[in-house]
Amino acid sequence: TAGVEAAAGTVLLGRYELGGLLGRGASAKVYLARDLLTGRSVAIKSFPNPRAGGDSGGDQPIEREAAILRRLRHRHVVRLHEILATRKKVHFVLDLAAGGELFSLVDASGRMAEPMARHYFRQLVSAVRYCHARGVFHRDIKPENLLLDAAGDLKVADFGLGAYSSSDHQQELRHTLCGTPAYVAPEILSKKGYDPGKVDVWSCGVVLFVLAAGYLPFNDASLVNMYRKIYAGKFRCPSWFSPSLRHLVRRILDPNPATRIDADGIMSHPWFCDGATDDDIVH
Ligand code: ADP
Ligand code: MG
Numbered sequence: 001t002a003g004v005e006a007a008a009g010t011v012l013l014g015r016y017e018l019g020g021l022l023g024r025g026a027s028a029k030v031y032l033a034r035d036l037l038t039g040r041s042v043a044i045k046s047f048p049n050p051r052a053g054g055d056s057g058g059d060q061p062i063e064r065e066a067a068i069l070r071r072l073r074h075r076h077v078v079r080l081h082e083i084l085a086t087r088k089k090v091h092f093v094l095d096l097a098a099g100g101e102l103f104s105l106v107d108a109s110g111r112m113a114e115p116m117a118r119h120y121f122r123q124l125v126s127a128v129r130y131c132h133a134r135g136v137f138h139r140d141i142k143p144e145n146l147l148l149d150a151a152g153d154l155k156v157a158d159f160g161l162g163a164y165s166s167s168d169h170q171q172e173l174r175h176t177l178c179g180t181p182a183y184v185a186p187e188i189l190s191k192k193g194y195d196p197g198k199v200d201v202w203s204c205g206v207v208l209f210v211l212a213a214g215y216l217p218f219n220d221a222s223l224v225n226m227y228r229k230i231y232a233g234k235f236r237c238p239s240w241f242s243p244s245l246r247h248l249v250r251r252i253l254d255p256n257p258a259t260r261i262d263a264d265g266i267m268s269h270p271w272f273c274d275g276a277t278d279d280d281i282v283h
Contacts, residue, residue: 041098042094044092049089112211137199197263204266
């Protein structure tokens with residue numbers, strides 16, 4: 001059974017009292033919950049238990065996501081506290097990102113001013129650099145997976161398509177087709193194998209563009225045409241981008257992964273370093 005009915009209307013899951021639905025993705029539902037021991041709020045990501053179906057092969061996607069999350073401890077990455085398994089479900093107890101999605105902060109025209117975009121882009125890049133240094137690649141960086149905590153700081157969520165490098169994973173890791181069309185790097189489309197770090201950098205560039213522009217850099221009603229634009233690296237920056245932001249975006253959305261800027265390069269780019277005290281003007 002998924003939980004124990006306690007007082008009327010209350011569902012308990014171990015020491016957690018389940019609350020309302022926070023969101024859902026392709027693989028799971030995420031609920032608000034309260035830790036009855038500490039009084040703290042958490043998020044519980046619930047998956048159907050793959051073992052319920054009988055077969056339970058070695059490398060289940062849920063196990064992989066858990067293994068990745070266990071490796072990560074960073075202020076801008078959602079942290080896994082524990083895993084509860086019942087016969088039908090597997091529940092990840094996670095840091096609550098109480099502030100909702102990063103994109104809720106866009107203004108009436110659907111975008112952010114550059115200093116604010118820079119503030120969150122810095123937090124994103126610091127999380128991505130940390131993950132890469134730990135051998136973890138997210139592979140699905142996009143707005144729905146970028147959340148905010150109660151203090152308004154960015155939390156990268158959903159490592160469901162993530163990969164970690166170990167020698168036996170290396171082959172498969174570089175050939176798995178994954179991501180979300182508008183955020184996917186061109187070298188993934190060419191299916192010749194890729195460097196997963198460069199792929200994450202590309203998606204961060206698409207996110208940065210969307211934050212500051214209010215629309216996608218590569219978009220088309222036809223997926224084939226969208227892929228064509230991505231492959232050619234064809235996009236236009238809006239008139240309001242500063243020259244320095246234009247330069248950085250072009251360096252990130254470089255269709256050639258060999259010449260594309262990497263996370264360290266981003267950190268020393270003038271736009272990224274500009275106004276070191278911007279952080280103070282956001283909250
Ligand atoms: P999936 O792997 O199925 O895509 P996600 O981990 O992306 O699932 O979670 C689905 C949605 O639930 C997210 O887009 C977000 O809105 C919400 N969510 C996920 N994790 C949290 C969290 N830690 N705190 C608050 N909301 C969350
Ligand atoms: Mg998701």
